[in-house]
Amino acid sequence: MSHSQTSTPQDASLHGWRRRLAPARARIPGLLICITIALATTFIAxxxxxxxxxYALLFGMSLHFLTEQGPCLVGVEFAARTILRIGVALLGVRITLEQVAELGIGPVLTVVIGVVSTIVVGAALARMMGLSRDLGLLTGGSVAICGASAALALSxxxxxxxxxxxxxxxxxxxxxxxxxxxxxxxPLIVxxxxxxxxxxxxxxxGTIHDVAQVVGAGYMISDETGDVxxxxxxxxxxxxxxxxMVFMVLFRRARDKGEGQGKVPxxxxxxxxxxxxxxxxxxxxIPAGVREGMTDLSRWCLVTAIAALGIKTSFQKLAVVGWKPVILMLAETLFLLGVVLVCLYTGLAEW
Structure with missing residues (x-):
């Protein structure tokens, strides 16, 4: 009796499940590498x-050779895209509308002016320096909003x-x-x-890029400074x-004109x-424990995703870029610093 004659519906069902699980199984090697980097760098930090x-970025870049081997590539791609978006989405549990309202209109205007002007200036400076507008928008948005997290979300x-x-x-x-x-x-400037x-x-x-560094610098001065x-x-x-949302509209138009690749929803x-x-x-x-758990999960997702981005990039590729992007980000940082100081000394920030 042939094998086809002895096969059962249960066997067919088992093969079907294996086919469905195959994509997930293919992601495991690369995903485990990214999670391992996240664990190691979090422990060190x-x-x-x-x-x-x-740390996660540099560790990942040291393992760039893994992208040249098939087993890890699929999982690294999954972490760099899907895990990244999950981490960005979970950042929402750190914000409430009440927190925004408590600040008053002055700090709100200061933040809005700083964010919008820095992004616009970033794009303009990039063009003046012979760099792409996309890089200027990305660096301007990252400097203006929330550093590495904004870079990942905007990208x-x-x-x-x-x-x-x-x-x-x-x-x-x-x-x-x-x-x-x-x-x-x-804090020395303060x-x-x-x-x-x-x-x-x-x-x-209003000026420091990443949340953790803002908290560290603020509470270094006083509890009131840290809270504000x-x-x-x-x-x-x-x-x-x-x-x-603005980036979505902007780059959808660019894609329709054939200037970009890939679908942007x-x-x-x-x-x-x-x-x-x-x-x-x-x-x-949302209970406090659940909120803290989601915040931690967001952090783990972002660290895992940036480890994946590091694995996908080599030092040679970064060296090709040159010094201009570094000058661009430094100029954007100094511009934002100046905007916030002007708002403070004109009294706008205290409305």
């Missing part, structure tokens, strides 16, 4: 200090092309390094300028929603989930 995302809304991932990696490295330096330097605790909080929250700087920073994080699921989580969190129905 927690015990010895330093930016976790930058997910941009078309995929031959330089998109290189631009993302470069931006993450730049803003993380600048943010770490700002955490040390900006002391030199003699800012009050409230003004110091607006200054730090955290609220202002969360308002900048909230600007991620309209920024991503108008309202991606991760952006919708981000907004929904902000609204739900504003209602106060």
């Amino acid at each position: 927690d015990h010895y200090g330093g930016p976790t995302l930058l 997910a809304a941009m078309p995929r092309n031959e330089v998109a991932e290189r631009n993302t990696i470069l931006t993450v490295v730049g803003v993380t390094t600048l943010s770490t330096a700002a955490m040390v330097i900006y 002391g030199a300028l003699g800012l009050s605790h409230s003004d110091a909080g607006i200054f730090l929250g 700087s955290t609220f202002v920073k969360l308002l900048r994080v909230a600007m991620l929603v309209p920024a991503v 108008m309202f991606p699921a991760f952006l919708v989930a981000f907004v929904v989580l902000v609204l739900i969190n504003s209602l106060g129905v």
Whole structure:
């Protein structure tokens, strides 16, 4: 009797399940590598200090050779795209509408002016320096909003092309390094300028790129400064929603003109989930333990995703870019610093 005659419906069903699970099984090797990097870098950052995302990026880049081998590539791609979007969506549990309202209109105007003007100036400076507009928008948005997290979120809304991932990696490295330096330097500026605790909080929250560095610098001065700087920073994080929506419209038009590659959805699921989580969190129905767990999960997703982006990028590719993007991000950082100081000294930030 032939094999086909002895096969049973159960065997056919088993083969069907194996076919369905095959894509998930193919992702496991690469995904495990990214998770391992996330665990190692988080341990190092927690015990010895330093930016976790930058560690994950550098560890990943040291394992770039894994992308030349088939078994890991699928999982790395999955982490760099899907895990990234999950992490960005979960950032919504860190923000409430009440936190935004408590700031008053002055800090809100300061943040809006700083974010919009920095993105516009970033795009203009990039063109003046002979760089692409896309890089200027990405670096400007990252500097203006929330550093590495914004770089990952905005890049997910941009078309995929031959330089998109290189631009993302470069931006993450730049803003993380600048943010770490700002955490040390900006409190010294606060002391030199003699800012009050409230003004110091607006200054730090409105200028430092990453949330962790804002918190560290703020509470380094006083509890009041730490509270204000955290609220202002969360308002900048909230600007991620309209920024991503603008990027969606902008790059959809570019794609229609044939200037970009890859499909860019108008309202991606991760952006919708981000907004929904902000609204739900504003209602106060998420228990504190669950909110902390979702925040931690978001951090793990972002670290895992950036490890994947690091694996996909080589030092040689970054070296090709040259010094101009570094100067661009430094100029954007100094511009944002100037905007916030002008708002403080003109009284706009205290309305």
